[in-house]
Each structure stands twice: as structure tokens, then as C-alpha cells.
Amino acid sequence: MNNLTRTSLVKRLVRTQAFSLLILLVAMILIFTALAALKGARFFTAKTFIGILQDIAVPGFLAIGAGCLIVSGNIDLSQATVGALSGIVIAIGISWWGLPWYVAVLIAMLFAAAIGLINAILINEIGMAPFIATMAMAAVIRALMQLLATDSGGALQSTVTFTDPALTTIGGYNIIGDIPMTIVIVVVAFIIYGIILKKTELGRSIYMIGGNRRAARLSGINSKGIIYFLYINCSVLGGISGLAYTARAKQGSLQALSGDQFTGLTAAILGGISFAGGSGGMGGAFLGLVVLKTFYKGMLIVGSSTYLTLVLSGTLLILALSLDVWSQRRQRKRLGI
Amino acid sequence: MKQSIIRKIINGKATLLIILILIVLLITYIRMPNSFTKGNAQQILSNLCFYGMFGVGVAMLLMGGGFDFATSAHATISTLVFYKVLQWIPGIPWGIAAIISIIAGALCGGVNAFLSQGIKLMPFIATIGMSSVWSGLAQWATRGQFKSINNPGFSAITAKCIGKTPIPWLFLFVIAVVVAYSVVLKWTRFGRSVLVCGGNPAAARLAGLNPDKIKSILYINNGILAAVGGLIWSSQQKMYNPTGLTSLMPEMTSLTAAMLGGVSFMGGSGTLGSAFMGIVLITTLSYALQTMQLPLWFTTLVNGLLLVIALTIDSFASKKIRKNMATAGIVMPGMR
């Protein structure tokens, strides 16, 4: 009698932010190819695209962790710092403490998890605002990094190099030609997390918490527990991001990932993960990241200086935010709220 | 019982801070008596000058319920403007260049005001974004390089001290600024309305005030003070440094200092005097840690922990006040 179904898949896909991003991406590639040709450079080459892929790996992990968290209505500004910390721990573990690489990595991940736990405690139990709690933790983590990076002579090393054939091989392993394996891992991670978000009880609960935390709780969802998980997850992904960076760079650095926190956040917002919580997904975040990195690469090839990247990332963040606010307001008006 | 605790929380912590400052100085003296030199004292007071400027702007903005992460970036851009003006118009008195640079700072503040009050973006992320924008511009302008500023008149403002004491004249200026703003905050209608708007914007509107306008003024004011702070710093460094100030993150120091001094993150409370004491404490602490030759990480850790502690106390205090008011039926505004 009743043949109600969901809105057709095609219709739903078209409405998502991811779709608009895809169009944007195509448009950008076309524009940059044209601009580059005008300037005598070449944009549409395999080298360019491989470069973009290489750029995506490290911030990709950050975007995943941050994205999940923002969907639930929270945020973590200490993520990139945790990544840098992991890098330092791994580098020091191998070269100063003489640990096998997998032990160093394990310790780094444990550190990351612990930090995520502390973040969650500050926010859940003490009730601090997520923004500022995680910013404060970032400051503490920086201190920790400086502590660890002080060698036996008392001097602070801002970068710590190490040699570990195993780690270097894994980090530098290329699958086809120059495409690093890490990018494959990142993409797989995006897919896995995307599936978790959309298709599992946990993922659904995350959306519900982000949509209306009180209603979720009154329907039996364990919001506190999930938030603990999300923060630990975010920090550990930050740690993995640091691992990816370190393995490739063959060194741990205090300045590692310094711009990537921004990139991760901007990618998530661009991808439709609203700060209000409860919407967006991994697909959008991934595309947002691709769009961002393509943009940067394009600007680079077209001849703008690296400093402008900073200016651009800030402007893009603000634009993405404004877009988010504007679309929320437009939706509200349409529904007469 | 509950009353007196809440009273204590709200009525500023200046005395406590002064005691802590004295304790820190005492411990330092005991361990390293040789460090109490005129040169060091002058160094601290010079630091206090520019941290003080930032502190006032940030504290006032906090009291009004806002925050600006781009403060140091504003300072850097203003200094850039200063440097460029000196370059393009040789022979121009540095005072005029300074005024132009301060106007630049005000404009930066105005942009943030527009973003957070006009478009109603979240001030946190929006100002972080702008910080990046200005910072990038600052570096791009000189391709990331330092540019020395060779202007004896300008450098002298931080160098000259009062007679034989280690107190720079500039320090008196800074104190005067703190006092002037304190007077405005406490003794003018506008100043009181800043606290009203920060404490309960809904009540402010009911009383005929305009929280958006007042917050915008505070953002611009922060930009102005940031510009002044930036100038002071460049005068000490004798150069234009595109990244130096932003990596120091004076806005975080100011935030910590203000909160230690009783300025709540939720807005609506605190005094400039105790915020300034907070800055004195943090500066003194840094100096103490440095002279006692404690490693850099320790200083960073202490600063970080101070922030966490200040935030925790503020969270608890706000929660307590909110609970007390909530049972009376007040809906407290969130942090925006």
C-alpha cells in the first residue's frame, strides 16, 4: 500500500556539499591549467597531481580526526601539536634511546592517546570550553616537546634526525612511480571512517550528539563515552599524521605540522562539516582537502610566493566559515525558523 | 558561606597576585642573588612595556565578551606599515609614521569587528584565520626577512631611563595607559557598559545598550593597542621582524594574565589593575626561570600549566555562578 522510500540516491548525492566541491575541483583544474599556460608553466601534468597526492597524506589524518570531532559538535586545536610530539618521540626514541622503531612508534601513540584522554576529561568533567581547553593543552604539549628534545648536554634540538631503515622504507615506500604508499593508507582511512560514520551505530550516535546532545541523551545515547572516544581518536590520528611526516622527513621537528592544523580544519568545513555539528562526512572532508591542496599547488605553479600560502589559508578558512554561516542562515530562513 | 566565596571570586585577585610576585622574586633572590642587577631590571621593565600594551587591549576585549587571536599579527602588520612609511618618505618624523601605523592597527581590529559582529562568525576561528592572513602578508612583504630600522629617535623611546634608575620612561607611559583605561572602565558610563555587555548581552539590550557596537569598539581598541605594543617591541629590537612577535604569542600570555587577574572568560568581570598584575607575575616568572637557568621547556610548561589552571578555576567559578543564577531563572549566554 505504501511505497514510501528514501529520496533517490542520485538526488541525495547531488545535494551534498561534496558534489559542489567536485565541480569546484574540476573548475579549478581547468582554470589553473589555463593560467599556467599563460605564464609558461605547466599545471596539468602527472608531476603536479602526484605532488598534490603527496601533500594530502599528512593533513589527511588530521582532517579525519578533526572531522569526526566537529560532527559531534566539538573541536581539538591540539591535534597538530600532538602530531609534532609524536614525531619527536619517534625520532628521539630511535636515535637517542636506541629503541626499535616499532616500540618508539607505540610509545608515541600512547602519548597521543593519553593527551586525547586529558582533553576529554577537561571538557567532559571540568566543563571547559573545547576551544580553549585544547589550546591550553597545545601549550603544555609544546613544553613537553621542548623537554624531550633537550639532549643530555642540555641543549634544545629543534630537529632530531634518525636513521632507521625499516621506518624510512615504509615512509618512503612508493607504490606506483612516485605515489607514496601513505596516500593509499590515508584514502583507505578516509573510506573506513566514512563507513563508520554513516553506517555504524557509533557513527550515527556521533551525528546525533552533534545534532542535539540533550535529545540524544534522552534517547539513551552515551554522549560522554563517545566524546571520550572521539578525542582519543583525534589525538591518535594526530599522532599517525606525525608518524607519516617523520617517516618521510627522516626527522622529528618541533615545527612539524605547524600549518596543517589549519588545513585540516578548513578542509573539514569546506567539505560540509558544519561547526554546528551533526552534518557533513568524510567524503566531503576528503574532497575539501583535495580542493585546498590543488589550490595551493596551483598558486605555487602560477608563481605566487610561499608566504601567500599563509595568507590564502587564512582567507580560505574565513571564506569557508562565512559560507557555513550563510548556508545555515539561508536554510533557517527557508524553513521559517 | 556561599555568598562570601562568590564575593571573593568576583572581586579581583590583585592582592593574591602581588603576593605571588613577591614570592617569586624572593625565591629568585635567594637562589641567584647576583641576578638582581640594574640591567636585568631594565630588561624586565622593558618587557613589561609591550606585554602591558597587549594585555590592556586583550583584557578589555575579554571583559566585553570577545577575544582576538590576531593581536600579535595586527602588531606585526602595523610595524610593517611603520617600516614602509619610513622607507617611502625619508625624513618623515617617526611620530607621524607611528600614527599611521596605529591607524593600520585600528583598521585590522575593525576587520575582526566586522567578521565577528557583522557577519557573526565565531570570533575564535575567524580571528585565528585573520591571524594567518596578516601574518602571511607581513612575511610576504619582506620575503620573510628582517629589516632593520635605523631611527635613533625611535630606538630611544625604549632605551631612555629615568635618571640613574633602571626604569624606562616608557614604563611610566605604559602605567599611565593602564591607569587611563582603568579610569574609563570604572568611572565612565561607557566603561561600565563594557562589563554589562560582556556579562549579559540580553540584559544590556534591555537597558538600551548595543553590545555589538561596544564589542566592535573594543576590537578596534585592541588593534590600536596592539599597534602600539608592536612599535614598542620593534623599537627594542631595532628591526622589523615579520615572525618574531607572532611566535611569542603575547595574546595567550595576556589571556592567562587576565584570567589570573580575575577577568572571566565569559566576560563581564575583572579589573585592568589585576590583569596587569597578572602580566607582571608572568613576566617576572619567566625572568626568574630564565635566570635560575632552568631549561626552556620548563618555562613553556609553566606558562602552559598556568593557562590550564587559570581556565579551570574560571570554569568552576563560572559554573558556580551560573548555577546560582540558573536556580533563580537566569539564562546565561554562552561563550561568544
Next chain:
Amino acid sequence: MELEQKAAQTVEKKVRTLEFKNISKAFPGVQALDDVSFTAVGGKVLALLGENGAGKSTLLKILSGDIPCDEGQILLDGEPLALTSPNKAINLGISVIYQERQLIPSMSVMENIFLGALPVRSGFVSYKELKAQTQAIIDEFGLPIDPTVPVAALSIAHQQMVEIMKAYRRNSPVIAFDEPTAPLTDKEIDILFGLIKRLKEEGKIIIYVSHRMKEIFQITDEIVVLKDGKFVTKLNTSETNEQELIKAMVGRDIGDTYANLSRNDKYGDVVLEVNNLTTYAVHDVSFKLRKGEVIGLAGLVGAGRTEVVRAIFGADPIISGEIKLEGKPVKFKTPRDAINAGIALCPEDRKEQGLILWAPITHNVSLPVLKKLKKFLFLDAKAEDDLTLGAIQQYSIKTPTLDKKVLELSGGNQQKVILGRWTSKLVTTKVLILDEPTKGIDVGTKAEIYQMVCDFAKQGIGVIFISSELTEVINVADTIYVMHNGRITGSVKREEATEENVLALAMLE
């Protein structure tokens, strides 16, 4: 000639008037005020009486400039007032003292009282003036409040007093009170009434909204009764009594809405037993609910009904008392525990607490049973769709697709979604709690919901039905428990319940 001059002199002090003229206001689905007209005069206290939904708070909101009226005017001394915003209203001389206080917690009493109007001397705020003037007001009130203390440190009652002093300072000719005595002790109430008497002597127009009969007879001079948004009558307090007032407040033609209900008459064992339940908001609440029975919780807003069921549901902590489910004592620390045990709650504010507005119907229906919708590790989309389809069919929810955002549904359909959530085939509900299920819903859907309640009862579910509409409660529930001020003041069976006796219990001290 001389006589005329003398007459003119005695009429010097003119009496001020506040006239409400043909005020109408409609909200989606309900006519909150319908052509209400009456006049309040200076020097007298006018009580505004009516049950929940009668229109009192809407009228106050219009008076305070919070919302505009659709039709009609409010005139002060014959001049129409342009009450376009709360700030405007204050400037025009209207002070409404609500239950929600608008104070700045970190600032002193004196600064709050003189908010926006600090005394200034040559450009600077004069704290000496401020303190003196505030102290003068405090002394007039006879209160032990220190003007320099931050408001957050005061007791709730004193904060209320500060709010009143604020209005007093403004010298508004019109002062309206909305349930002012709720947080006050007897002594403070005396002080308040003393103040009101003084305001009367100064010729101010005072409007007093309260449910407390005792107070109405103590302090007011005239009473206006509203019912269903309409003006019923205006009486002199001295010439009437409680029974007459209650009769004016209730008594309406309900037609066949309830006569046609097919009810359940077979009750089973006691499914829920609440003994001496005490929380931060309720005291010593006890009742028994049997399988197949519908219990109504009646009372005026603020009586504590929602707080009782929240405590039962594990959403709020319990200070003392016992809850037994099917004979076994239970302790629910979170709603999850209650849900697992078979208790379901449809919250009072369906938008704020019941629904994930931007999420589709499917997500909202499956919310509590996600665990049961799993195939291996993943959510079974088909099972979820079936579940939703079931709910849509069961409750005739009007929607073109399964995944429409609930935001876009009408209030009635939204409520049905929540009902569907708790009565789907994957949920075993033993006790169903409905808190204001028909708020903001059209008449037709209301009738549907009443029948649904009876149908649940027929399935053996124990239902707790909370409503502020007296008519509803006494016609749908089998037994009605009435609450006031956090306590149960009495219980009545449906056969014996009348709106009068239930309302009397709802206002019982």
C-alpha cells in the same frame, strides 16, 4: 465660580489608565489571544487570572514589547503605545518583572539597579551618588541588602528583589509582575506586598499575574479572568470568592472529542510504583501506575510534573525515595538504564529535547534502538526503513519521503515521530511518559493523539500523561494526580473529576 475652582483643584491628580483594546494574537495552530479588552487603573492592583494557555503570558509579552500583537492596541492614558521592542517598552514606562531575571551577576546590586542609567557627575560615574540613591531605595524596601555586593552572591529571593527595585528606580507608571512570589519566603512576600501597597499609593498601575489564590485575595483590587485567549470577566476582589473565580476560569464546551474515545478498562498489576520521591524540585511524591492505566499529572506550570518524570527516567538525580518497576526496586543513573528497562519519555519541549531537527525521520525514529538494527557491524538500512515505515503507517505521519528532515514536518507530525520512536516493534515499552504531547498541535491531530493514548493502554502499557490543559487531563486519564509546588496535592478519578476541583487542587497551598 468659587466652587468650580475648588473642584478643578481637587481633580489635579489625574488617575492614569492602561487600556488593552481588542488585543488578538495567533500562533501557528492556536489563537493565543482573541479580542481581549479591559482597562487597568492607577492606584489599583489588577490580577490577571487564567489557567495555562489562557493567554496571560502572551499578553505580558505583548505588553513588554517582546512580541507584537496581530490586532489591537495598548493605550496609556489614552495614547497608543508603540511597543516595538523591549527597550522601547521600558522607555515608554512599562516594566515587566519576569521569572527570568535579567541581571549582570558579576556586578554590584547598585549597578544592576541603575543599569544603563548610572548617575554621572561632570562626565564621570559618581559611585557616591549611586550608592546613596541605591541605599535610599533599599531602605524604602527595608531589606538587608548591601548595595556594593555582586548580585551573584545574593540569595535567589534577594535577586528577585533587586529586579523589582530596578523597575522601581525606573519610575515606570506601569509595573507588571509575573509570578513574583515563587522564590520568596513569607517574610519577603510581606516586604513585597508592602512595596506594592506603596506603589499603589503613588498611583502606579500594577498588573499581577499569579496562581496563588491566597495572594490574589490579599493584595489585589480587581481581577480579570482569561480563558482560552478570551476575556471572561472583570471582578472586584472584594466582591468575589475562590469558587466563583475557578468557575470563570474553566467550564467549556468540549463537544464530542472525548465522548468518542475508545478506552481501556482492563488494568493489570502495578507496573510502576513511586514512593516518597524527592529531588531538587519535588518533594515526597508517591503514586502507583498499573498496566493498561493512564495516569494524568495535572498542575500549573512550575508545579514539578516534568521534574518528577525526568527523575523517573534517570535524566535527573534523585535525592531520596524509591522507584519500583514491576515490583523490583530500580536505580536509573542515566536515561539509557531507564530505556533498557522499558521506560520511554516524550519530552516536554519536543524541538529542544526530543528531536534531532536537521536529521531525517529515519534517524529520529531509530534513535534508541540502534543496537538492534545491526547486521554484522553495520546499521541495516532496510531494517531502519521498515521501522520508519511502520511508524509512519501506525500514526499516519504525513511525509513524501522516508528521509525528510523532521524540521520540515508540522508539530503534530513531529510529535508522532517521537511516539513512533518509542512504540516501534523493536522497543518494549512498559511505561510510556508523555509530557505535554499536544502542545502547539492542531485540534484534529490532538484527537488522534488522545485515541493513541487509549490504544497504548489497551496494549497493556502504563501511560503517564502530563498536560497543562485541564480539559485534556481529566478527560483522557483514568486517575489524575494533581501537583503544586513540587508536591502532590491530591488525586481524583476521572469519573469524579471536574475542572473546578482539579484546578482547586492545582492551586492548593
